Structure formats: structure tokens, C-alpha cells
Amino acid sequence: MADLTVSSARPARTVATWNKLSDLTSRWSFMLPTIILLTAVLAYPLLYAVQISFSKFDLMTFGPGDWVGFSNYIKVLSDYRFWDSIRVTLVYLAFALPIQIALGFGIAYVINAPWWGRSAVRALFIIPLVVAPVVAGGIWRMILDPLWGLMNWVLGLVGIPALDWFGDPNLAMATIVIIDVWRWTPFVVLIATAALLSLPKDVFEAARIDGANWWQTLWMVALPLLVPVLAATFIVRWLGAVKMFDIVLASTFGGPGKSTVVVNLFIYQEAFRSLHFSESAAMAIIVLVLTMIITGILLGLSRKLEDVQ
Amino acid sequence: MSTLVHRRRFRLGHTVRVVSGVLIALLFLFPIFWMVLTSFKQQVDIFVSPPKLMFEVSFDAYIKYLERPDIIHKLVNTIIVAVGSALLSIVAGSMAGYALARIKLTGANAIGVLILLSRGVPPIALAVPMFLVARKLGLTDKHITLIVAYATFLIPYVMWLMRGFFLALPRELEEAAVIDGCSRFGAFMRIIVPLSMPGIISTFIFSMIMAWEELLFALVLTNRDATTIPVVIAGIAGDTDTGANWGALTAMGTITVVPVVIIALLVQKWLIQGLADGTTK
Numbered sequence: 336m337a338d339l340t341v342s343s344a345r346p347a348r349t350v351a352t353w354n355k356l357s358d359l360t361s362r363w364s365f366m367l368p369t370i371i372l373l374t375a376v377l378a379y380p381l382l383y384a385v386q387i388s389f390s391k392f393d394l395m396t397f398g399p400g401d402w403v404g405f406s407n408y409i410k411v412l413s414d415y416r417f418w419d420s421i422r423v424t425l426v427y428l429a430f431a432l433p434i435q436i437a438l439g440f441g442i443a444y445v446i447n448a449p450w451w452g453r454s455a456v457r458a459l460f461i462i463p464l465v466v467a468p469v470v471a472g473g474i475w476r477m478i479l480d481p482l483w484g485l486m487n488w489v490l491g492l493v494g495i496p497a498l499d500w501f502g503d504p505n506l507a508m509a510t511i512v513i514i515d516v517w518r519w520t521p522f523v524v525l526i527a528t529a530a531l532l533s534l535p536k537d538v539f540e541a542a543r544i545d546g547a548n549w550w551q552t553l554w555m556v557a558l559p560l561l562v563p564v565l566a567a568t569f570i571v572r573w574l575g576a577v578k579m580f581d582i583v584l585a586s587t588f589g590g591p592g593k594s595t596v597v598v599n600l601f602i603y604q605e606a607f608r609s610l611h612f613s614e615s616a617a618m619a620i621i622v623l624v625l626t627m628i629i630t631g632i633l634l635g636l637s638r639k640l641e642d643v644q
Numbered sequence: 645m646s647t648l649v650h651r652r653r654f655r656l657g658h659t660v661r662v663v664s665g666v667l668i669a670l671l672f673l674f675p676i677f678w679m680v681l682t683s684f685k686q687q688v689d690i691f692v693s694p695p696k697l698m699f700e701v702s703f704d705a706y707i708k709y710l711e712r713p714d715i716i717h718k719l720v721n722t723i724i725v726a727v728g729s730a731l732l733s734i735v736a737g738s739m740a741g742y743a744l745a746r747i748k749l750t751g752a753n754a755i756g757v758l759i760l761l762s763r764g765v766p767p768i769a770l771a772v773p774m775f776l777v778a779r780k781l782g783l784t785d786k787h788i789t790l791i792v793a794y795a796t797f798l799i800p801y802v803m804w805l806m807r808g809f810f811l812a813l814p815r816e817l818e819e820a821a822v823i824d825g826c827s828r829f830g831a832f833m834r835i836i837v838p839l840s841m842p843g844i845i846s847t848f849i850f851s852m853i854m855a856w857e858e859l860l861f862a863l864v865l866t867n868r869d870a871t872t873i874p875v876v877i878a879g880i881a882g883d884t885d886t887g888a889n890w891g892a893l894t895a896m897g898t899i900t901v902v903p904v905v906i907i908a909l910l911v912q913k914w915l916i917q918g919l920a921d922g923t924t925k
Contacts, residue, residue, distance in 0.1 A: 361827065361828045361829065362743070362747050362748070362749055362828070363743075363749065364829070365739040365740065365742055365743035365747060365828075365829075365832075366739070366740050366743045366749065366752055366755065368735065368736035368739060368740070369736045369737065369739065369740035369759070369799055369803065370740075370755065372732075372736055372792065372795050372799060373759060373762070373795075373796065373799060375792070376770075376774070376792045376793060376795060376796050377762055377765070377770065377796045379777075380770050380773035380774050380777065381765065381769065381770065381773070383773040383776070383777060384769055384770075384772060384773040387772070387773065387776070397776065397779060397780070398776060398780065442665075442668055444661075445661050445664055445665045445668065446661075446665035446668070446669065448658055448661035448662050448665060450658075450662050452662075452666070456665055456666060456669050457916070458909060458912045459669040459670075459672070459673060460669065460672065461905075461908050461909065461912055461915060461916070462672075462673055462676060462905050462908070462909075463672050463673070463675075463676065464908075465853055465857075465901070465904045465905055465908045466676060466901050466904075466905075467856070467857035467859075467874055467877070467897075467900055467901065467904075468857065468859070469857070469859045469874045469877050469878050469881070470679075470857075470874075470877055470896075470897040470900055470901055471675075472881060473877055473880070473881040473893045473894075473897055474675045474676070474678070474679045474893075474894070474897060475675065476881060476888075476893075477678075477679075477682065477888070477890050477893065477894070478675060478678060480888065482693075483690070483691050483692070483693060483695075485678060485695050488693060488694055488695055517672065517675065520672075521672060522919065525916050525919050525920070526919060526920050526923050529916065529917075529919075529920040530920075564923075567923050568923055571923045574763050574764060577766065578766060578767055580767070580768070580859070580860050581859045581860070581874070581878075584859070584878055584881075584882065585877065585878055585881040585882070586881070588882055599766060599767075599768045599860075602768045602772075603768055603771075603860070603864075606768075606771075606772050606775075607775075607864065612772060612776065615768075615772050616769075616772055616773070619766060619768050619769035619772060620769065622766050622768075622769065623764070623765055623766055623769050626764045626765075626766060627761070627764050630764050
């Protein structure tokens with residue numbers, strides 16, 4: 336309003352352009368801080384990473400040197416350690432994600448039984464969720480310690496001999512899956528409880544009147560209604576889980592040998608231990624592209640699943 | 645008769661659910677309980693089998709660490725970075741969220757999608773170039789570097805959540821404000837922000853927690869002056885030379901976890917809402 340009175344003395348067309356311009360500025364000014372910030376700290380570093388990945392890294396200037404085309408990519412793609420780290424990541428994801436989703440929705444069903452303490456029990460699941468992943472790794476490293484850990488002692492009570500959680504490659508993988516499941520299942524529980532509470536009651540009533548048993552109700556009524564939430568939760572968890580780093584660093588540190596070196600840890604070590612910045616950048620870009628492709632596929636699948644119903 | 649059996653079975657099932665629900669919750673809390681318990685043990689009470697539940701309470705682990713000036717310094721760093729990055733992200737992210745929810749902007753939706761896509765960017769793909777750029781500009785080991793680095797994942801999160809909050813507000817509010825002579829920004833500050841305070845506060849707190857826990861960027865972009873507590877903990881956990889220092893690990897872990905748990909429980913209702921919206925919307 337203020338600039339209307341000020342500018343009304345000007346010729347009509349200038350006023351119109353002026354107003355349009357100031358209107359446009361005021362609209363975009365809301366986006367501006369975010370655009371500036373994310374260009375500086377997200378877009379620019381990413382482009383820089385792409386540049387590094389196509390260059391020979393110059394340790395003298397500590398920056399990208401000569402352009403070398405795809406040779407860094409060829410180098411890392413023929414590096415078995417990179418493939419190993421991808422395989423480790425995929426094994427971890429293949430176990431951790433389905434377990435978290437199934438356990439999370441199962442627990443949500445159990446704790447949704449109506450009673451006076453229900454919301455308190457639900458609130459308890461917030462607690463593991465705010466434990467820093469690095470702390471979670473540390474705590475479990477202590478609990479699973481082969482000599483003094485609580486877990487082996489408890490297993491001993493039921494007659495299971497002490498397990499070497501960090502010394503055996505398969506058990507070490509189980510270790511990071513256990514820690515990740517402990518840290519992230521509560522997240523799924525909280526989302527699932529909200530989803531279960533919002534399910535329409537009358538559909539279940541109808542199923543009961545039609546004589547459907549518990550199992551039929553679950554498969555034919557509850558699950559189809561939950562598909563959108565299940566799919567969304569899976570995708571959000573997938574996007575979180577591919578970033579796996581902290582827990583491994585604090586618990587197994589990639590060992591024994593290289594059996595739990597997830598791809599992020601491998602790239603980190605290549606960059607900051609071995610100073611192979613070009614190769615690291617190339618690997619990071621490959622992981623980025625793979626993540627985007629798989630996320631795209633997952634989104635497409637979830638849309639298709641929803642359409643089927 | 646059959647309804648009676650049915651009802652009894654229902655009641656039994658109900659009791660089983662309630663009891664096992666409580667047990668599962670306690671099982672999930674146990675590791676945290678065990679960490680807090682261990683943090684008050686002396687070394688001799690930690691490395692024993694069978695594990696001790698009763699022991700002489702000791703504050704040694706805390707005193708030993710909190711006496712070190714560098715640890716206090718790192719705690720302060722963590723607070724500065726967490727609050728700073730959450731503030732920066734809530735301001736920029738809410739404005740962007742508002743733009744996406746309410747303002748007609750050609751191309752803004754594409755930018756919004758692009759920002760959302762950034763959730764798929766592996767942090768290591770940013771950490772490597774950020775380290776190199778920060779090193780060149782002499783910005784390593786500075787709070788501001790970590791603060792803007794955390795904005796990379798906090799802003800998209802805030803933007804998306806706040807967009808949801810703003811969409812849920814009735815449109816008539818701003819229209820009335822604009823008719824009353826408010827500028828667009830005035831309407832946002834005077835009408836929208838106060839009304840969305842619950843959402844803003846819970847999003848702010850959640851952002852703070854995410855920044856408080858972050859490890860990778862802190863590991864890469866700091867080395868002494870701006871180091872945060874997660875880096876210290878990773879150091880203790882990864883220290884295999886001096887053997888497992890569980891006292892220190894659990895004490896530092898407790899210091900990191902307890903304040904966050906208290907804050908999170910205070911705003912639990914909003915937090916759960918935020919989680920659910922952030923996933924499904």
C-alpha cells in the first residue's frame with residue numbers, strides 16, 4: 336500500500352512495471368535465503384565434487400589439477416574394495432530395512448492396545464530415537480563385548496556359548512544390523528502407531544461382521560490400507576540407511592578385516608586417510624547416482640502399489 | 645455363551661498386548677539404562693562377570709572428563725553449532741516453506757523438488773568437497789562452517805515440515821491481513837509465524853537434535869577448536885590402543901543423551917506429529 340501512494344505520481348506504465356517488479360521481489364524474497372544458502376553449501380560443493388572426480392588431484396595446491404576424463408571412475412569401478420563396500424552396504428540394507436519395518440509395525444500394533452498407559456508407552460519410544468548414533472554404537476560395543484559384555488552373559492544363562500560379536504565377519508554384520516534396528520525401529524513404531532490410529536474403524540467392524548478371522552483381517556483389510564504408509568516409511572528409512580556411517584565407526588570400525596566397511600566409511604577412509612580425493616569424489620558421485628536411481632525405482636514401485644488397490 | 649468365550653479371549657489378547665507392549669518398550673530402553681548405570685561405576689565394577697547391578701556409586705568418570713577444559717569447550721561448541729544451525733535453518737526453511745505453501749512462484753515448485761531430492765545426496769559427497777573448499781578459504785575448524793554445513797540437511801527438512809504446517813492454516817487469515825495493509829512479509833511475521841509457533845518450536849528442537857548428534861561433517865570439518873562431542877565419543881569408542889574406556893564412553897554418552905531426551909519428552913506430542921508428517925506428506 337505504501338509504495339502505491341508514493342509511486343502514483345509516476346506515469347501509469349512505469350507504476351505497473353514497478354509494482355510488478357516489487358511484487359515479484361517480495362514473492363521471491365521468501366525463497367532467497369534458502370536458495371543462496373543451498374547454492375553455496377549444497378550445489379556448489381556437489382559441482383566441485385564432480386570436477387574433482389574428473390581431475391587428477393594435485394596434493395601441492397590441494398585442489399583439482401589436470402582433467403583426466405573418466406579415469407578415476409574406471410579406477411574405482413575396477414577396485415574390488417569399492418565393490419566389496421557396496422556389497423557390505425547392500426547386505427546391511429537387505430537385513431536392517433525389512434526387520435525395522437516389520438518389527439516397527441508389529442510393535443505399533445502391540446502397543447496400540449487401548450489402556451490408560453498407552454500414550455506413555457508410545458512416548459518411551461522417542462527415547463532411543465534421540466540417542467546419537469555414535470553413542471548407540473558405543474553403548475552396544477560395550478553390551479556386545481565378548482568378554483565383559485552383558486549380552487554374552489545373558490546368552491550364557493540360557494546355555495549359549497560366548498559369541499565373538501566383533502571378531503566373526505557374519506556376527507559383526509549382525510552387530511551393526513542389531514544396533515541399527517535398535518536405533519531406528521522406534522522411528523517406524525512412532526509412524527506406524529499414528530498410521531494405525533488413523534485407520535477407519537468401520538471397515539474393521541464390517542470385516543468382523545462378515546466373519547473374517549484375525550489373519551484375514553490383517554491381510555485383506557489392514558495391510559492394503561497401510562500400503563501408502565508402509566511404502567513412505569520404507570523410502571524414508573532407505574534414504575536414512577544408505578547414509579550409514581556413525582554406527583559402524585563407533586562399533587565395528589569396519590572390522591573384522593573389511594567385513595563391515597560400508598561404502599560411506601570406505602569413501603571416508605580413502606579421502607581422509609589415503610588422501611585419494613579424486614577417487615573418493617568419483618565413488619561419492621557413483622553412490623549419489625545409484626541412490627537417486629534406486630530411490631526413483633522405489634517411488635515408482637510405491638506409486639504402482641497404491642494404484643493396484 | 646460363544647460371545648462370552650469371545651470376550652474372554654479378547655480380554656486375554658488385550659492383556660497380552662498391554663504387558664508385552666510395556667516389556668518391549670523397556671527392552672528398547674534397557675541399553676540406555678545400562679549406559680547411565682555404567683557411567684556411575686568405578687573401573688573395577690565395570691570389568692566384572694557377572695555384570696553388577698549393585699555397586700558403589702562413583703562420579704569418577706564424569707569428574708575425570710569434565711575437569712578437562714577441552715571437554716567443556718567441546719560441549720559449548722556442540723551447543724553453539726546445534727543452536728546456530730537450527731536457528732539458521734528454521735528462519736530460511738520456514739520462509740521457503742511458506743513460499744511453497746502459499747505464494748505463487750513460477751519455478752519455485754521445481755526448486756522445492758530439487759531441494760527435496762537433496763535428501764538422496766550422501767553426506768560424504770558433500771564432506772569431501774566442503775573439506776577442500778573450507779581448507780582453501782581457511783574456514784576449517786570454525787563454528788560457522790559446521791553451522792552452514794548442517795543447513796544442507798536441516799533446511800530441506802524444515803522447509804518440507806513447515807510447508808505442511810502452513811498449508812493447514814486457513815488462507816483467509818493472510819488475506820485479511822493484506823487487506824488491513826500488511827505487506828506480504830508483515831502478514832507472515834505477524835499472523836502466520838505466531839499461529840505456527842507449536843510447529844516452529846518442535847521443528848526447531850528436532851533440528852537442534854539432528855545437529856547435536858551429527859558426526860561425519862564434524863569429523864571432517866573440525867580438528868580442535870570447533871570439535872563437537874560426537875567426535876570425542878567416536879574417538880573414545882575407536883580408541884583401541886588404551887583398551888575399552890567404558891567409563892568415559894558412558895559418561896560422555898549420558899551427558900549427550902540425557903538433555904536431549906528431556907527436551908524431546910517435553911515436546912513429544914509435536915515431535916511425533918512432525919515425524920509422521922515428515923514421512924507421509
